[in-house]
Amino acid sequence: MRQTSKLIARPRLMNQVLQFLDEAPVTVLLGARQTGKTTLAQMVADIFEKRNRTEVHRFDLERAASRAALSTPEITLESLSGLVIIDEIQRIPQLFETLRPLADRAETPARFLVLGSASPGLVRGISESLAGRSLFLQVPGFAIDELSADAQNSLWVRGGFPRSWLASSDGASRRWREAFIAAFLERDIPQLGIRVSSETLRRFWIMLAHYHGQKWNASELARSLGASPKTALYYRDILAGGYMLRVLPPWFENLKKRQVKSPKIYIRDSGLLHMLLGITDMNTLRSHPRYGASWEGFALEQVLAITGSDNAYFWSTQRGAELDLLIFRNGMRWGFEFKCSDAPSITKSMHIALDDLCLKKLFVVYPGKERYWLHKKIEVLPLADCINPNVA
Numbered sequence: 261m262r263q264t265s266k267l268i269a270r271p272r273l274m275n276q277v278l279q280f281l282d283e284a285p286v287t288v289l290l291g292a293r294q295t296g297k298t299t300l301a302q303m304v305a306d307i308f309e310k311r312n313r314t315e316v317h318r319f320d321l322e323r324a325a326s327r328a329a330l331s332t333p334e335i336t337l338e339s340l341s342g343l344v345i346i347d348e349i350q351r352i353p354q355l356f357e358t359l360r361p362l363a364d365r366a367e368t369p370a371r372f373l374v375l376g377s378a379s380p381g382l383v384r385g386i387s388e389s390l391a392g393r394s395l396f397l398q399v400p401g402f403a404i405d406e407l408s409a410d411a412q413n414s415l416w417v418r419g420g421f422p423r424s425w426l427a428s429s430d431g432a433s434r435r436w437r438e439a440f441i442a443a444f445l446e447r448d449i450p451q452l453g454i455r456v457s458s459e460t461l462r463r464f465w466i467m468l469a470h471y472h473g474q475k476w477n478a479s480e481l482a483r484s485l486g487a488s489p490k491t492a493l494y495y496r497d498i499l500a501g502g503y504m505l506r507v508l509p510p511w512f513e514n515l516k517k518r519q520v521k522s523p524k525i526y527i528r529d530s531g532l533l534h535m536l537l538g539i540t541d542m543n544t545l546r547s548h549p550r551y552g553a554s555w556e557g558f559a560l561e562q563v564l565a566i567t568g569s570d571n572a573y574f575w576s577t578q579r580g581a582e583l584d585l586l587i588f589r590n591g592m593r594w595g596f597e598f599k600c601s602d603a604p605s606i607t608k609s610m611h612i613a614l615d616d617l618c619l620k621k622l623f624v625v626y627p628g629k630e631r632y633w634l635h636k637k638i639e640v641l642p643l644a645d646c647i648n649p650n651v652a
């Protein structure tokens with residue numbers, strides 16, 4: 261049985277949050293429910309408290325007492341110094357308006373650490389009210405650099421939600437994910453004031469799991485759902501806004517080639533993908549038709565988490581050349597292909613992507629353990645070797 265009480269240290273995220281707190285009056289941590297935001301904020305607060313010899317104030321907007329204390333937020337918050345943590349901001353997004361003048365004070369006596377589980381797109385007012393005064397950081401579930409390299413298969417099968425990954429058995433992990441999906445549909449979404457049928461949204465989510473790693477096709481999905489393309493788009497935005505779904509935009513290059521214009525969709529957490537597809541363990545995963553797509557989405561999320569990239573795209577031409585992931589770092593372009601094979605080899609599409617997109621380097625990320633070169637700019641990389649900053 262794996263440990264359930266011991267905390268997994270998350271140094272990459274901790275350092276990032278501490279750095280943001282140094283740099284801006286307001287730091288906002290966003291991510292799906294249950295990724296460990298509150299726990300991370302607590303770990304950060306412990307260090308902040310000792311380092312700066314200052315107080316920490318906590319408000320959890322799920323609690324009536326905190327909501328009551330913040331019923332006159334200007335008065336309550338203005339007098340505070342040290343670190344002020346406001347958790348579950350999606351419950352009272354109007355609070356962001358209050359934070360603006362507080363963040364603008366010449367001598368800010370307090371740093372605000374704000375946590376929420378719905379994206380700015382879903383909760384109106386967040387980004388506009390704090391533009392320029394705040395730094396945003398996404399907190400996903402566990403990534404491979406936070407665990408040991410031999411955790412790769414369990415992380416892939418169960419996904420990165422701490423409670424799912426740490427569960428005492430595959431069965432317990434699945435039951436946790438099942439309850440998580442139900443809570444998201446039946447509690448979290450209605451709590452955001454969004455009125456949709458939880459059964460329809462569940463059906464849509466399962467449909468998307470079958471399209472995992474494919475191009476978004478609103479009319480096809482809408483037809484299967486018996487709804488309009490506009491409704492399908494609305495549902496997509498809900499799942500994306502709750503960090504359940506990644507909508508990866510296409511990259512366009514100024515080429516004389518026709519390039520794909522619709523985004524690709526991925527269920528962000530591999531454990532939830534497997535739950536929705538009825539994949540229970542590594543054996544069923546290996547024999548499942550979506551095995552390769554599952555690896556692609558899993559490795560993609562891991563690379564994005566580890567490199568902290570949010571400027572990410574895929575690229576595809578009508579004639580079949582493709583790149584799974586394009587990110588920009590230090591002014592350069594880095595390409596990634598995700599291959600679920602024992603020994604990936606070079607393809608024509610890789611050469612085309614390298615040339616057309618002027619990539620600094622192309623990594624082929626696979627589940628194996630050996631690192632090797634296919635070309636002077638193309639390297640095959642085990643997932644565990646994608647650790648920052650080696651990628652750049």
Ligand SMILES: Nc1ncnc2c1ncn2[C@@H]1O[C@H](COP(=O)(O)OP(=O)(O)OP(=O)(O)O)[C@@H](O)[C@H]1O
Binds near residue numbers: 295296
């Ligand atoms: N670093 C960690 N090591 C071990 N367990 C963790 C870690 N982070 C979180 N957990 C566990 O995962 C669960 C969810 O954590 P937490 O409450 O911090 O997530 P959250 O993102 O704040 O969730 P919510 O959005 O629902 O408030 C808790 O049971 C917690 O103990």
Ligand SMILES: [Mg+2]
Binds near residue numbers: 297298299347348
């Ligand atoms: Mg929380």
